[in-house]
Amino acid sequence: MNSKTAELIEKDRRQLHPVYHPKSHAGALVIERGEGVWLYTTDGQKILDGMAGLWNVDVGYGREELARAAYEQMKTMSYTSNFSGMTNVPSTLLADKLAGYAYPGLNTTFFASGGSEANDSAFKTVRYYWKRKGQPGKVKIIARRGAYHGITLASTFATGIARYHTMFGPPMPEFVHIPAPYPYRYEGDLRPGETVGQAAARALEEAILREGPETVGAFIAEPVMGVGGVIVPPPDYFPQVRAICDKYQVLFIADEVITGFGRTGEMFGLRHWNVKPDILTFAKGITSGYQPLGGMQISDEIRETVESAAEGEAWMHGYTYSGHATACAVALKNLEIIEAEKLVERARLMGQRLLDGLKKLEEFPFVGEVRGLGLICGVEIVTDKESRQPDPALAARIFKEAQARGLRSRPLGNTLAFSPPLIINEAEVDEIVQRLGAAMDAMRV
Ligand SMILES: Cc1ncc(COP(=O)(O)O)c(C=O)c1O
Numbered sequence: 001m002n003s004k005t006a007e008l009i010e011k012d013r014r015q016l017h018p019v020y021h022p023k024s025h026a027g028a029l030v031i032e033r034g035e036g037v038w039l040y041t042t043d044g045q046k047i048l049d050g051m052a053g054l055w056n057v058d059v060g061y062g063r064e065e066l067a068r069a070a071y072e073q074m075k076t077m078s079y080t081s082n083f084s085g086m087t088n089v090p091s092t093l094l095a096d097k098l099a100g101y102a103y104p105g106l107n108t109t110f111f112a113s114g115g116s117e118a119n120d121s122a123f124k125t126v127r128y129y130w131k132r133k134g135q136p137g138k139v140k141i142i143a144r145r146g147a148y149h150g151i152t153l154a155s156t157f158a159t160g161i162a163r164y165h166t167m168f169g170p171p172m173p174e175f176v177h178i179p180a181p182y183p184y185r186y187e188g189d190l191r192p193g194e195t196v197g198q199a200a201a202r203a204l205e206e207a208i209l210r211e212g213p214e215t216v217g218a219f220i221a222e223p224v225m226g227v228g229g230v231i232v233p234p235p236d237y238f239p240q241v242r243a244i245c246d247k248y249q250v251l252f253i254a255d256e257v258i259t260g261f262g263r264t265g266e267m268f269g270l271r272h273w274n275v276k277p278d279i280l281t282f283a284k285g286i287t288s289g290y291q292p293l294g295g296m297q298i299s300d301e302i303r304e305t306v307e308s309a310a311e312g313e314a315w316m317h318g319y320t321y322s323g324h325a326t327a328c329a330v331a332l333k334n335l336e337i338i339e340a341e342k343l344v345e346r347a348r349l350m351g352q353r354l355l356d357g358l359k360k361l362e363e364f365p366f367v368g369e370v371r372g373l374g375l376i377c378g379v380e381i382v383t384d385k386e387s388r389q390p391d392p393a394l395a396a397r398i399f400k401e402a403q404a405r406g407l408r409s410r411p412l413g414n415t416l417a418f419s420p421p422l423i424i425n426e427a428e429v430d431e432i433v434q435r436l437g438a439a440m441d442a443m444r445v
Pocket residue numbers: 054113114115116117119148149150151222226227255256257258283284294
């Protein structure tokens with residue numbers, strides 16, 4: 001470690017980092033610069049960022065167009081309140097651009113600063129909606145085990161990963177979890193002749209009936225589960241989920257925080273299955289991480305419910321940074337880049353190449369399954385293929401070996417995740433596979 005890095009690491013001790021433990025933070029990389037898919041540390045290491053930051057730097061690092069968009073907007077009008085009675089030019093243009101952009105009938109956007117705030121806004125809007133509809137008891141939210149929905153109190157307990165709850169309990173009783181449609185290791189009850197998609201959808205219907213449809217306000221799901229281990233659902237799952245939500249008057253929230261804006265090879269994830277949500281939450285890819293921005297889109301029906309309220313029933317929700325002018329200006333430019341450079345199509349093509357390359361690693365005895373959709377892939381590490389016993393310790397070792405070889409992935413339990421910038425090229429995709437393969441080879445000795 002050079003002296004500059006040592007000095008920065010010492011100063012860094014003044015920060016409490018997200019999901020912090022001193023052990024997990026030990027040996028932290030100090031990143032100084034980024035360009036394309038590459039990160040450069042203060043120590044002189046060049047790292048291929050196989051995670052695009054946290055699944056978000058879709059257009060890659062060092063984009064001058066985005067820096068310029070921020071600069072121009074900051075000079076003109078950096079920030080103003082966006083609370084009722086005032087608006088600004090970029091948020092207006094962005095809301096207009098997003099009207100119907102994801103799915104027809106989702107024409108109204110509310111802006112927040114990130115995915116957790118977006119999901120919290122969705123949960124509150126569900127309560128608001130059902131109250132206005134004369135069904136105030138519909139407050140429960142059904143989510144899946146393994147889901148990650150963020151870190152506010154409500155989104156923490158919507159999240160279905162136990163370690164996020166351990167030290168923050170008791171859990172909020174309004175959140176109910178059901179098995180995820182995880183073909184490699186489905187946790188629910190699977191009847192003879194039933195597909196995992198059917199069984200996982202049936203789990204939703206059973207949960208609604210068990211809790212009572214009059215108490216269930218919404219179901220929330222990531223189209224492809226990210227933090228839970230990159231779980232790609234079987235194709236029959238989401239169409240059934242949509243039908244069940246309709247049958248019991250349960251709103252369907254699509255958490256497209258990772259899958260929105262192209263990552264899966266479609267502009268939005270649920271489009272793969274031709275399914276439309278009532279509320280869509282987004283963040284990350286809308287600005288490629290160049291500015292903090294997230295939000296939710298609501299159906300025309302929900303919009304109408306907000307619109308027609310008496311003044312005493314106003315939708316009293318919003319953040320200081322809702323509709324942040326600079327963040328929205330950057331988002332507009334970022335979407336322009338995604339469209340002009342055809343990054344959605346690129347995610348599909350490069351994603352297939354990445355998946356094909358990673359699949360070859362299934363020859364290692366400890367690679368249980370490789371899966372993915374577009375540029376989001378997971379490599380699941382097991383003790384052996386027969387028992388499918390998860391091996392998070394081995395996954396962590398492979399992660400470290402790969403990082404030493406200049407490849408950044410993310411160990412999620414026993415699954416290594418890959419979600420590189422969408423601008424990645426063929427040679428860089430091949431580098432991911434080659435470096436990961438070399439790290440795995442090192443496990444044999
Ligand atoms: C699917 C999903 N939803 C919500 C969030 C929370 O977003 P944020 O960290 O911007 O609050 C994340 C973050 O990784 C996510 O992956």
